[in-house]
Amino acid sequence: MNFDAIVIGGGAAGLFCAITAGKRGKKVLVIEHNQEVGRKIVISGGGRCNFTNLNVTAENFISQNPHFCKSALAGFTPQDFIELVRRHKIAYYEKTLGQLFCRESSRQIVEMLLTECSKAKVRIMTGCTVTSVSQDGCFEVETSQGTFTSAKLIVACGGLSFPKIGATAFGYDIARQFGLKIVETRPSLVALVMEGKAYTPLAGISMEVIASTKEQAFRENIVFTHRGMSGPAVLQISNYWRAGNPVSFHLAPETDVVKHLTASRGSRKNLGNLLAEILPQRFATAFAEREFENKPLFQMNDGEFEHLAEKLTDWQVKFSTTEGYDRAEVTLGGISTNELSSKTMESKKMPGLYFIGEVVDVTGWLGGYNFQWAWSSGFAAGNAI
Ligand SMILES: Cc1cc2nc3c(=O)[nH]c(=O)nc-3n(C[C@H](O)[C@H](O)[C@H](O)COP(=O)(O)OP(=O)(O)OC[C@H]3O[C@@H](n4cnc5c(N)ncnc54)[C@H](O)[C@@H]3O)c2cc1C
Missing domain, CATH: 3.50.50.60 (FAD/NAD(P)-binding domain)
Known part of the structure; x- marks a missing residue:
């Protein structure tokens, strides 16, 4: 015909x-x-x-x-x-x-x-x-x-x-x-698999971040999964992610991080509790333990505070791969x-x-x-x- x-x-x-x-x-x-x-x-x-x-x-x-x-x-x-x-x-x-x-x-x-x-x-x-x-x-x-x-x-x-x-x-x-x-x-428009298993116990936790690569930044939610991260911010950034390049996360875009940390300098509370004021509790504890020693704030020196502020605003995460065509939009x-x-x-x-x-x-x-x-x-x- x-x-x-x-x-x-x-x-x-x-x-x-x-x-x-x-x-x-x-x-x-x-x-x-x-x-x-x-x-x-x-x-x-x-x-x-x-x-x-x-x-x-x-x-x-x-x-x-x-x-x-x-x-x-x-x-x-x-x-x-x-x-x-x-x-x-x-x-x-x-x-x-x-x-x-x-x-x-x-x-x-x-x-x-x-x-x-x-x-x-x-x-x-x-x-x-x-x-x-x-x-x-x-x-x-x-x-x-x-x-x-x-x-x-x-x-x-x-x-x-x-x-x-x-x-x-x-x-x-x-x-x-x-x-x-x-x-x-x-x-693309796909969940990313994290290198290592340090954050896999956090599956289900969601938080607003700014996810960025050199080309683009997206302020939306991430969701931790059993293998890495998903959520709109990660799906969006997956369009720009290249194997081998880390993605940067600003973990507390609503907060003036330096001001918040400075206000607690010398305090007896531990780092995890301080971070829980601006981040979901379970993530705050895991982040404090895995990226720093979760120690009392009065024991932290200037260098450690600077490092903490940097990590909160520019957490560099390495992903090994994506969840593949089966899950990609x-x-x-x-x-x-x-x-x-x-x-x-x-x-x-x-x-x-x-x-x-x-x-x-x-x-x-x-x-x-x-x-x-x-x-x-x-x-x-x-x-x-
Ligand atoms: C889970 C999911 C959710 C999505 N949600 C959204 C959304 O909300 N908004 C948005 O903008 N985009 C969304 N997308 C993306 C969007 O669906 C696609 O970009 C869009 O459908 C592409 O349209 P297309 O016609 O080019 O291809 P398709 O819609 O994929 O159509 C191609 C068609 O070709 C047929 N075909 C393939 N090979 C052959 C063959 N040899 N012979 C005959 N037929 C063949 C396929 O069966 C298919 O029906 C989503 C994608 C997925 C997977």
């Missing part, structure tokens, strides 16, 4: 691209190997889908070319997506930091996309796996349910994270087949943006071939940015094909 465009992958980007092209009168087929489309949307945002962010800028994305995402983000903005959500009467709210979530269920977003697909006469095949692609005048797509041809092929296969709900490396395979460069991929890296037009997402080497969404080397922060990239890049390609 012949189509104007075939979209491989019925996730956020693929569906949105198909809707956009279908509304322009294009005959579009979406091929999805799961039994249902949008499985990642369903599980996203704890079942409420953080579908966009009010404060989207190019600075919220990581890519070898930080300017690449600008055109697509300007062409289809968070306001444009919110407008669609409103038209479908989906109740939503701002949780924090501009993050918009469905009030009821992320399934409403999938239903909205399916309704729009149906209006745009998009054909969707689920439970259908694309096994190979070739190009000879048009694209020929071999699938588990037969062969389909089209003038344009849109690769919206997503990244490698969450293989249990359908992630595959197929998008990267197609890129390689057509000679496109791939920026090395790694799991996104994949960093992907199809090199040098290979694609930023206006249309079309391959410069292979006309008619497009890459959109997470498979591209554009990765957003935690907070609705990755879905916005999926909508915006899908819209850009959908308008071009």
Whole structure:
């Protein structure tokens, strides 16, 4: 069967691209190997889908070319997506930091996309796996349910994270087949595993910190896990973390640490109790014991106080690895943006071939940015094909 465009992958980007092209009168087929489309949307945002962010800028994305995402983000903005959500009467709210979530269920977003697909006469095949692609005048797509041809092929296969709900490396395979460069991929928006086991007994403890690397800083919560740390601050900084480089934590961003410590100089209380005034009790005790001797304050000299102040504001933590693709919300890296037009997402080497969404080397922060990239890049390609 012949189509104007075939979209491989019925996730956020693929569906949105198909809707956009279908509304322009294009005959579009979406091929999805799961039994249902949008499985990642369903599980996203704890079942409420953080579908966009009010404060989207190019600075919220990581890519070898930080300017690449600008055109697509300007062409289809968070306001444009919110407008669609409103038209479908989906109740939503701002949780924090501009993050918009469905009030009821992320399934409403999938239903909205399916309704729009149906209006745009998009054909969707689920439970259908694309096994190979070739190009000879048009694209020929071999699938588990037969062969389909089209003038344009849109690769919206997503990244490698969450293989249990359908992630595959197929998008990267197609890129390689057509000679496109791939920026090395790694799991991100993911919990980090600490070197050593000193803090593992603290699993479950949560506290507000500033987590930073040389490039970025995030003031949010961390949560200790059985293997290291999670929580929004750590997920955010995982986008910038590189193996071998420590992450710095300001442990008491609300407190003037030097003033607080100076006020207690010479006191009989021990260090753990002093720290418990500004940090969770169990963490304060563990930190005092593991990083210092947990001794009475009057026994601490000037040098030790200085060292303590430094540790509280710049605790350098080494992580050995991440919790991997099984737990990562996104994949960093992907199809090199040098290979694609930023206006249309079309391959410069292979006309008619497009890459959109997470498979591209554009990765957003935690907070609705990755879905916005999926909508915006899908819209850009959908308008071009
Ligand atoms: C647990 C979790 C929570 C998240 N929460 C949020 C959030 O709240 N907000 C946010 O902005 N981002 C969130 N994300 C990230 C977001 O889900 C992704 O960035 C986004 O879904 C990417 O869209 P995509 O269409 O590019 O890829 P995907 O949504 O991954 O879609 C790709 C599709 O291609 C299909 N596919 C793969 N290979 C083949 C093949 N060979 N043949 C046919 N089909 C194939 C897959 O089954 C999949 O359905 C979350 C991610 C996870 C894992």
